[in-house]
Amino acid sequence: MKHYILLLLLCFSVTVFAQKTTKLNVINADFTYPDKNNPDATISTGNVFVEINGATIQCERVVLNKKTNFLEAMGNVVLNQGDTVHQTSDFANYDGNKKFATSWGNVVLKDPTMTLTTDKLNFDRAKQHLFYGNYGTIKDSINVLNSKQGNYYLDAKRFQAFTNVTVVNPDQTLETDHLEYFTETGKAYLYKPSTITGDDSVVYTEKGFHNTKTKISHLTKNSWIKYEDRLIEGDSLFYNEVTSFSSATGNIKITDTINNSILKGGYGEFFRALDSAFVIEKAQAISLIENDSLYIHGDTLLVTGKPDNRIVRAYHHVKIFKEDLQGKCDSLVSIQASGLTKMFRKPILWAQESQLTGDVIHFLSNSETEQLDSLKILGNAFMIQIDSAGYNQTKGRKILGKFKENDLRIIDVLGNAETLQYVRNDKDELIGIDKTRASNIHITLENNDIKTIGYIGKPDGKVYPEEEIHVNDRKFKGFHWRESERPTNKEEIFKHDPGDELMIQQDRIREREEKQKALRDAEKKRKQELEMKAMIQKQDSLSNLNNTQIKN
Numbered sequence: 016m017k018h019y020i021l022l023l024l025l026c027f028s029v030t031v032f033a034q035k036t037t038k039l040n041v042i043n044a045d046f047t048y049p050d051k052n053n054p055d056a057t058i059s060t061g062n063v064f065v066e067i068n069g070a071t072i073q074c075e076r077v078v079l080n081k082k083t084n085f086l087e088a089m090g091n092v093v094l095n096q097g098d099t100v101h102q103t104s105d106f107a108n109y110d111g112n113k114k115f116a117t118s119w120g121n122v123v124l125k126d127p128t129m130t131l132t133t134d135k136l137n138f139d140r141a142k143q144h145l146f147y148g149n150y151g152t153i154k155d156s157i158n159v160l161n162s163k164q165g166n167y168y169l170d171a172k173r174f175q176a177f178t179n180v181t182v183v184n185p186d187q188t189l190e191t192d193h194l195e196y197f198t199e200t201g202k203a204y205l206y207k208p209s210t211i212t213g214d215d216s217v218v219y220t221e222k223g224f225h226n227t228k229t230k231i232s233h234l235t236k237n238s239w240i241k242y243e244d245r246l247i248e249g250d251s252l253f254y255n256e257v258t259s260f261s262s263a264t265g266n267i268k269i270t271d272t273i274n275n276s277i278l279k280g281g282y283g284e285f286f287r288a289l290d291s292a293f294v295i296e297k298a299q300a301i302s303l304i305e306n307d308s309l310y311i312h313g314d315t316l317l318v319t320g321k322p323d324n325r326i327v328r329a330y331h332h333v334k335i336f337k338e339d340l341q342g343k344c345d346s347l348v349s350i351q352a353s354g355l356t357k358m359f360r361k362p363i364l365w366a367q368e369s370q371l372t373g374d375v376i377h378f379l380s381n382s383e384t385e386q387l388d389s390l391k392i393l394g395n396a397f398m399i400q401i402d403s404a405g406y407n408q409t410k411g412r413k414i415l416g417k418f419k420e421n422d423l424r425i426i427d428v429l430g431n432a433e434t435l436q437y438v439r440n441d442k443d444e445l446i447g448i449d450k451t452r453a454s455n456i457h458i459t460l461e462n463n464d465i466k467t468i469g470y471i472g473k474p475d476g477k478v479y480p481e482e483e484i485h486v487n488d489r490k491f492k493g494f495h496w497r498e499s500e501r502p503t504n505k506e507e508i509f510k511h512d513p514g515d516e517l518m519i520q521q522d523r524i525r526e527r528e529e530k531q532k533a534l535r536d537a538e539k540k541r542k543q544e545l546e547m548k549a550m551i552q553k554q555d556s557l558s559n560l561n562n563t564q565i566k567n
Contacts (some may be wrong), residue, residue: 037068039079039086039111055082063088067109070096070140074107084111092118094141100169101125104136108337115142128172128198129155133165143169155198158184158227170198183228187256188212201228213256217241220252230256244322246270253438259287267294273322274351275303280316291319297509300536302326310336312508313347323349325500332515333358334508339421340387341365341502344376354380354388364390365501366423368463370399372495373414387418397493398426404445404481406466408435408491410457423515432456433491436465438478448484451476 028248041047045061058078061479065072065086086109089474090122094102095118105120116138124138124145125133133151138144145167153160153167153174160183162176174196182189182196184201190433191209203225211218211225211232218225219241223234230388234252240261241247248270249263262284263269269278269285269292281296298316302309320326327349335342345360355377358364362376366387374394380387392398396414412430416423428434434456436449454472458465500512 019486037111038081039084039109040066041077041079042066045076050078053078053080056080058443065474068114069112070094070100072107072109086111094118094138099126102136102138116140118234126169126172127352129153129167129174132166145169153196155201157201158182158349160196171197171552173197182227186213186230187227189225189227200226202226215242216256218254219430223252232256242287244271245285245287246272247283249283261285261287265391269294271322276325276326276351277301277317278318289319290321291317293317298329299508300329307338309340310505310508311347311349320351323352327351332511334502334510336502336505336508339346339367342376343497343500343502356380363497365498366399366421368400369423370497371414371416372497387421389418390414390416394415395410395493396428397491399494399496401496402437402438405489406435406494406496407437407449408494409433409456410493422460422463426456426458426460428458430455432470434458434468434476435489435491436468445481445482447478447480449476449478451482478489 041057041063042061043062043064044059047057047059050056050058056078058076060076063072063074064076065074065077065088069516072086072088072092072094074088074092076088078087079087087524088107089105092104094100094104094107100121102118103123103302104118104122107116107118109116117135118138119135120132122131122136124136131145131151131153133147133149135147135149136151137146139146146165148164150161150163151165153165158175160174160181162180163178165177166175167173176194176196178192180189180194182194187210189203190209191205191207193205193207194209195204195206198280205220205225207224208221208477209219209223213230217240218232218234218237220232220234220236220239222236223232223238225232232254233251234254238252239246239248240252240254246269247261247263248266249267250265252261254261262282264282267278267283268281269283271277278292278294278298278300280294280298282553283294283298285290285292294316295314296315300311300316300318306339311327311329311333312335313333314331315329316329317330318325319328319393327347329347329349331340333347335347342358342362344358344362344365347356348356349356358376358378361503362373362496364376364378366372370394371390373392373396376390376392378387379388392414394412396411398409398414404560409426409428409432411428411432413428415429417425431452432455433452434449437445438447438449440446451470451474453470453474453476455470457469457471459467502508504509
C-alpha cells in the first residue's frame with residue numbers, strides 16, 4: 016500500500032512539472048536544419064517565430080536545444096508577453112524550464128507605464144521580475160530614472176534602484192543610492208542619503224518618502240530642507256514643494272541665514288509664500304550675536320515678514336535671556352528691522368541691578384549688536400534697584416530710559432513721579448533716605464548708581480534719617496521684588512513661575528467674556544433691527560389705510 020501511494024505521488028509530481036514546463040517550439044522560420052555542433056539542437060533562420068508559454072520571440076536566427084529546452088536568439092530579437100510587455104534587443108537566451116530570459120545589446124522593454132533601456136537585462140518570467148547590473152534607464156510619463164543596478168517587478172509596477180540613482184523631471188532632480196519607485200503612482204521610497212533639488216529648494220534625507228507627482232515628501236532621518244534664506248531641520252519633516260509649506264516634528268530647527276537667527280522647538284510649520292514660521296513645544300527664538308546671543312521663549316512663537324523686516328511674536332510664558340538683559344511677560348512683539356520690542360501683560364525687565372515693571376514695556380535695541388538703546392514703560396511704571404540697606408525705588412505714570420553700552424544712564428519719570436533713595440556719602444556710609452514727589456523727575460546714573468536727580472514741578476520731600484522712616488514705609492505701593500522669576504541662564508527661560516497659569520486663565524476668561532458680550536450685542540442689535548422693521552411696516556400699513564379712507 017505504501018509503495019502504491021509513493022508511486023501516485025511521484026506520478027503527480029511529474030505531471031505537475033510537465034504542466035508548468037512547456038517545451039519551446041519554433042512555429043515559423045524560413046529555414047530549419049540540424050546543428051552540426053550539437054545533435055540535440057536545431058538552427059532556424061529567417062522570420063523566426065518561437066512560442067514560449069504565454070509569450071513569443073521573433074528574430075532572424077534561433078538555436079534551439081529541445082533536450083535542455085533552451086534557445087539562443089539573435090538579430091532584431093523581439094519578445095512579446097501578451098499585450099503588456101514588448102522587448103527588443105540584439106541577442107537573447109531563454110531557458111524554457113526556468114522561464115528565464117537574458118537579453119543584451121540595445122535592450123528596450125516597454126509596458127503600459129514605462130520604458131526600460133539597458134545593455135543587458137535579465138527577465139524572470141516566473142516571478143515577472145526584471146533586473147540589470149550595469150546601468151539602465153526607466154522612463155515613464157513623469158520621470159526619467161537612471162541607476163547602476165535595478166529591479167523591476169511588472170505586476171506591482173515597482174522598481175528598485177541601487178547605486179548612482181537619479182530621478183529627473185522638469186521640476187526636480189532626485190539623487191540617491193537606494194530607492195523604490197512605483198511607475199503608476201510616481202511614489203519613491205528613499206533608504207540612503209538622498210537629495211531632491213527643485214527650482215528654489217534642496218531637500219536632504221537619509222530615509223523618507225517622496226511623491227514625484229504631487230511633490231510631497233515625508234522625511235524621517237537626518238533630514239533638512241534648504242531655501243535661499245532658510246534651513247529647516249527636524250526628526251521628521253513634511254514638505255509640499257507646490258505650496259511651499261513644510262512642517263517639522265522633534266528637535267526642530269529653523270535657521271534664518273540672512274538675519275542670523277534660529278527658531279527651535281518640538282513642532283514647527285513654515286509657509287515660504289507668506290514668509291512665516293510657527294513653533295510650539297519648548298519654542299525659542301535665538302538671535303545670534305557675537306559673544307552674547309538673545310534667547311526668547313514662549314509657548315507659541317510666530318515669525319513673519321520679509322528678510323529685511325522680520326517680526327517675532329511670542330505668546331504665554333514669555334521669557335527673555337541675554338547676559339546683560341532678562342525679561343518676562345505674557346506676550347511679546349519684536350520688530351527686527353527697527354530693533355523695537357513690545358512686552359505686554361505684567362511685563363518685567365531686569366537690566367544689570369535694575370528691575371523695571373509697568374503695564375506695557377517697549378525697549379529699543381541696535382538691530383546689529385542687540386545692545387539696548389532706550390526703553391519706555393507705560394502705565395504704573397516702577398523701577399527698583401537693590402541696595403545693601405534696602406531698595407532704591409522710582410515710580411510714575413511713565414518712565415523713559417536711555418542706555419549706553421547696555422548700562423542704564425538716563426531716566427525720566429513722567430507724571431506723579433516718586434523716588435525713594437538710600438543716600439550715601441563719599442565713604443559709602445548711609446546718611447539717610449531721600450523720599451520725594453514731583454511732577455517729573457530726571458535721573459542720571461553711573462555704574463548703576465544715581466549720579467544726579469532733578470525734580471520738575473514743585474518737589475515735595477527731603478532726606479530723612481533712616482530711623483525716622485518705618486520699615487513698612489520704605490516700599491512704595493505696588494512694590495514687588497520678583498528676582499525669583501529672573502532667568503539666570505538660557506535653560507531657565509523654559510521655567511514656569513507660580514501665578515503664570517492664573518494669568519493665562521484670566522486671559523482666557525476675559526476673551527470668552529468678550530466673545531459672549533459680542534454675541535449678546537449682535538443679538539440685541541438684530542432684535543432692534545427686527546423691531547424697527549416691524550414698526551416701519553406697521554406705519555406703512557396705517558398710512559396706506561388712511562390714504563384709502565381719504566380717497567373713499
